Amino acid sequence: MSVTVGLKGRAEAVVNDSNTAQSACSGALPVFGTPFMCALMEEASWKSIAPHLEEGQSTVGTRLEVSHDSATPLGMKVWAESEITQADGKRIVLKVAAYDEKGLIGQGVHERFIVTDERFLAKAARKREG
Numbered sequence: 001m002s003v004t005v006g007l008k009g010r011a012e013a014v015v016n017d018s019n020t021a022q023s024a025c026s027g028a029l030p031v032f033g034t035p036f037m038c039a040l041m042e043e044a045s046w047k048s049i050a051p052h053l054e055e056g057q058s059t060v061g062t063r064l065e066v067s068h069d070s071a072t073p074l075g076m077k078v079w080a081e082s083e084i085t086q087a088d089g090k091r092i093v094l095k096v097a098a099y100d101e102k103g104l105i106g107q108g109v110h111e112r113f114i115v116t117d118e119r120f121l122a123k124a125a126r127k128r129e130g
Contacts, residue, residue, distance in 0.1 A: 003049055003052045003053070003114070004052075006084060007083070010080065012079035013036070014078070015074050015076050015077075019033060029071075031073055032071070032073075037078070037106050040080040040098060041098060041106075042110065045110050046112065056118065057114055058117050059115065067107060069104065070105040072100040072105055076100045078099065080096060081099070082094045090113050090115075091112075091113055092113070094112070
């Protein structure tokens with residue numbers, strides 16, 4: 001399989017006490033937290049790519065540049081959408097956007113890299129070695 005420009009993804013959630021700015025310690029207000037918006041964007045991105053990878057491969061996020069433009073209160077549905085705009089070998093760039101029931105709440109660019117799971121985890125584990 002191959003990862004190609006134009007592939008799209010989506011992930012959704014409902015704003016609740018566990019995904020607010022308060023719960024992320026990123027602010028004091030009970031509204032959808034920016035860290036959770038970013039996580040939703042990453043979820044939409046990696047899930048759109050995963051079915052097109054070889055067995056034993058995954059993607060890891062390496063860059064995320066976003067704006068969070070509108071607050072979303074408790075109880076509202078939120079979702080993120082992603083679309084691959086560049087696929088250069090192992091490097092993948094996606095346009096990402098987040099919405100609530102009233103419209104756009106954030107947008108930006110996300111970069112991911114295709115990795116071999118075993119090799120990636122082994123490299124990470126070596127950090128524990130003296």
